Amino acid sequence: MLRRRLNRLFGRDERKVDSRTIYVGHRPCPTTEALIPPKFCDNRIVSSKYTVWNFLPKNLFEQFRRIANFYFLIIFLVQVIVDTPTSPVTSGLPLFFVITVTAIKQGYEDWLRHKADNEVNKYLVTVLEDGRRARKESEKIKVGDVVEVVEDETFPCDLILLQSSREDETCFVTTASLDGESNHKTHYTVPDTEKNLESLSATIECEQPQPDLYKFVGRMHIYRNDQEPAVRSLGPENLLLKGATLKNTQKIYGVAVYSGMETKMALNYQGKSQKRSAVEKSINAFLLVYLCILVSKALVCTTLKYVWQSRPGQDEPWYNQKTQKEKDTNLYLKMFTDFLSFMVLFNFIIPVSMYVTVEMQKFLGSFFISWDKDFFDPEIQEGALVNTSDLNEELGQVEYVFTDKTGTLTQNNMEFIECCIDGFQYKYADSGTELDGFCVTDGPVSMLQQKAGREKEELFLRALCLCHTVQVKEATGQGDGVGDGVENQVDGVMGLDGEMIHPADLRGFIASSPDEVALVKGAMKYGFKFLGMESKNMRVMNRNNDVETYELLHVLNFDPVRRRMSVIVRTKSGDTMLFCKGADSSIFPRVRQEEVDRIRMHVERNATEGYRTLCVAYKLLSSEEYDQADTGLREAKLALQDREEKLMAVYNQVETGMSLIGATAVEDRLQEEAAETMEALQGAGMKVWVLTGDKMETAKSTCYACRLFQRSTELLELTVRTLVDPERKREERLHELLLDYHKRAVQDAPPIKAGVTRSWSSANQDYGFIIDGATLSLVLNSSPDSNSSCYKSLFLQICQNCTTVLCCRMAPLQKAQIVKMVKNSKGSPITLSIGDGANDVSMILEAHVGIGIKGREGRQAVRNSDYAIPKLKHLKKLLLGHGHLYYVRIAHLVQYFFYKNLCFILPQFLYQFFCGYSQQPLYDAAYLTMYNICFTSMPILANSLLEQHICMEVLMDNAALYRDVAKNAMLRWGPFLYWTLLGVYQGLLFFFGVRFLFSNPALQDNGQVFGNWSYGTIVFTVLVFTVTLKLAMDTRHWTWINHFVIWGSLAFYMFFSFFWGGIIWPFLRQQRLYFVFANMLSSVSAWLIIILLILLSLLPEILLLVLRKPRGPHSRQKKPVVQSGEGETQSPRSSARPLLMRTFSDESNTIL
């Protein structure tokens, strides 16, 4: 962090320059007068925080920045400096222990980072130096070096690809470790560079380092003998990123452009900002209360001490003369040190051990998530992953769930369902009644059972085969599975072969988007097989098993703004054709309108059925048109500035006047149990928001399928479509709609009772809200003169009153924006984001809890998440089961800790009234130290790890139980007050019970008397037994471990007391407890008072427990029955009905 900030500070000068110039191979170039070797940072990656030298100070500094540690340090120092009742050891030892353990843990982690850094930095790479190949350590690479990388090696820094061993001047790269995409990406060498790298004289001008992995703009000047320097444009396709791996290519040469901490990988490496849970905030609030109690106790005692001493004879009785030093001390200084002494005496009320126990509980508790075999997915052979244990309890507090659609609610496993050619619908029939497997199932009513012309069919299928960026996985990479796959692929029957073994297997094709694979496979079903690329030629096998080749001239890449992609190919016969596919909204305006009408109906119906639809169009380019497009594209690609915009302009220019051939429908199946999971989440009182980049119709139907929208849900739509009003401006319309919806959803809705007891089943109208990205940005970023903040709050209020909100057409950043908005809204609700792709990372990082799904879209979401689960259905158990239990556990742990320390210290406070406010401890130092460490720590730790107040199955079956703990129910002031009063009651009881017993200190049958340490020991014994038995009473789930630690710590207390009092300890200055405990046990009265006080302090608890009882078992046993009854009636409907049938009836009516 600091380093980055410093870099930013010092790097300001450098940043003023927009670009950097790199001399390839450090060779001066003819045009430049003199080679000024520019200074770039070295290629060392530093992810470690400490060095050997600064570890101790830096680590200590960071640890003591934590407020708790600092507090204990202060207490310790006070004990060292001031004459205090307890020795510094009592607080120093636990603090030392905590600091040491943390330091060791952090040191170990940093050592691992050092090791990883070294592995990278000391890795030997080959660098071309003056014509020789030299082995060098990776960290010594300088910008401008020409580096050789062989197959399966990772790139040591960001390189511009100069030369590849492949003939087609490309190389394949997998960026799995960068963004998680495991497909092979093709990168290209800079065109027309010399083969001889020794004599290559060139400079590269490129932008300053920036973190975007997919953006790079640069220019290469190549100087040949006395010729005008040739200029080549450089784009991301020329840049090999550090961390990516070379695949299917023997070796490449590249020149380093960014090194070390300036590589895109390093710039992308961000320590995740630490998330703090709401429970921690409660702890801090309680801590503040206890700190106040502590300070006021100390103040009261100090004041009373001086009031008391002012009475005659009390200040300095003859039997307790002051030392000369005490007499000389200034009165105010004395008061101050007295105050500090009292603070030290009572400081046990805020124990170090609570922090340790909470940390331990979280750390150990998180194992139960990764251990849970219900989270194990046999498909990917993995279970849940816990990236942070700080947020376990937050899982039980979620109020808003933000979910991605593709890959999260749906499987992102695309299947070609049907297509529409020229207005006729085709559906693939498995049985293959017709020879070509084509079968018309539907169409315009008038033309039923008709087919489009064969020519159109074939054009459509060719378009599917050509318009994509799919690669056929090369045979060399295939060593497993199908033994004869190699031959088959070469023979071009791979598809067939693959289909026979695994119809859904994607092994043969690699693409960045699963849609494309589905389309290519779909075309294959109809007889057109894509065989792969052969040096810029695309080979397609048609129905007659003839191989057609097309020269690929240009690929107009997909981007989310255009929402379409095109290819320009040249057929054997010399025709130049442009094939384009894309979203309906982006294709329809670019084709002839009469074609649109025939297809639009199909597209819309497909979309409402939940399919992803794409429209396919083509255009025959005349040679002039092509030449114009070609030069335009080349120029734009060379542009150093605004390349994106220029390219876009050319793209838009080329992709016009096309003719529509047809449309495709690809199904993205719902995740297993998606509907059940969503229902359970809503039943648990969470509001589910779907944030997706997909289009509204598709997203809406997914919402219906997931039962997020019900038939009775009234949809409030705020999209571009609804805003279209020819008469008025969009903003006016927006304002009007917002007010209208606000009236319906907020003002007219019956007021929701605050707190947890919302009646869910009441016949309130459910509202669903739909908004799209464009409208959202209008709402959030509307011009300052209009009342934007008013829009925002209106919008937020509407959303909060809707059960489900669907946000479609969202950019990743907008997703985070929405999460942030809800997070910061009134009451700061706990948010959870779940997603599987790189586009969900921003919202995963933004939400309180980020969940990653180990899906198909790579691992980036998983790496940035707090918890990762294999499937969406696991979310239910994670939240309703684990989350609920963790919350209850930690809440109980925190309350119990404060309680037990309050009734621990209260008697000590009360004793001050009986010892002349002299800071006399009531308990022995050993008891003071051991109370929190040994006697009472293990039972609560075991309880907070194992407790299941309601067993997991019931919690899962009964989603409504989640609401019992919603809004931090167990850590609000009410329960806190209850526990505090309990602690006060018990503390008073302990002290005064023994006080009255000691009105006659002759407690033994031999007439001997007990002294102050016996007094303290009796109180302490009652205390230890009471707090342990209180915990035993709270325990609903007694495993053998609970038995062991509860009875074990009581036994240990007895054993320890005997042992501690049974020996004259040579290292102790005062043998205070010698035989005190044994003598206590020989007194019948002591036994009787202990039993009496334990019972009396637990009595109110027992009473409450029993009197609360009549309602307890009923609700607990009845609820599941009721719920399962409901479930039975609902589940068959939801699971048995196919997705198709579950569409919104009104909409399907309109279509027919």
Place this chain on the structure above:
Amino acid sequence: MKEELETANRPDNTAFTQQRLPAWQPMLSAGIVIPGFVLIGLAFIGIGVALFIASQNITVLEKDYTGVEITSDCYKCSNPSDKNCTCKLDFSLSNLFEGPVFFYYGLSNYFQSQRSYGVSKDDYQLSGDLDYFKTPISACSPYQYDANQNPIVPCGSLANSMFNDTFKLYQIVNGTKKLVPFDGKGIAWWTDYNIKYRNPSVTPLKNAFNGTVKPPFWSKPAYELDTSDPSNNGFVNQDFLVWMRRAALPDFRKLYRRITEGDYASGLPAGNYSLEIGYNYPVLSFGGRKKVVFSNVSWMGGKNQFLGIAYLVVGSLCVVMSTVMLIVYAKFKFPEDD
């Protein structure tokens, strides 16, 4: 190979990792709690009755002898400048004071529990370590060294302020005074005079104290506390040990003597008694009081009504609550099962 992978990744299916350990899930139902409360209540009432009776049977005779009132004989001694003053305290017993009778002295408004007072002693010194005779720990200050820098043994405020009133009890039989024999043994904890406190192993004991001075308040040095019995002399003198065990509360009593010998083994017979007090200990300067207490003990120790009453109250509370619960449950219907 694939199976291996699977076993490596698949979570252990044990009861512990799956949070399915067999567990006992106790439910405090009315069926258990109500009879339980009745039982506990009855047992407590039983114990309470026993305690109450035991406490009732204990006879206590308390006499203040501070001498605040002019009528008191000890009034003449209450002037602190008056040394070696003796006074008398007469009382009469109408019945036999059953034995064994324990004789306590009591002080009030005396803060033995003050921290600076309590730490002002040297346990190493008191366990007979001669090194600490020469250099007592600094906590003993201001009774660490005297004005001539001689170490004080035993050092510290606690030892220095040892109670030094002396008592002699006479029974007036036919006008003549008959000394009631006091037993000064067994008044301190056994472990104190056998293990915790020790005299230095130097004979005669006096030599060990060479170069040291007695605490300024003491009239005689530690090695002369009981010259008649070496096992009750020096640091293991039981009067000293009783004093050194600090009282918990500012009003306390400490055991002084037991009356277990001779004619008085079975108790003090009815009659007139005279307690002769060597009044040395000043308490009026800090508003304190001094008293003597004659008491016998039972199995529960000295007289203490509190414990018996508390047991009776809690016991009857339990019984009352169980009836309340019974009514509540009868009204709300018992849960059908368990």
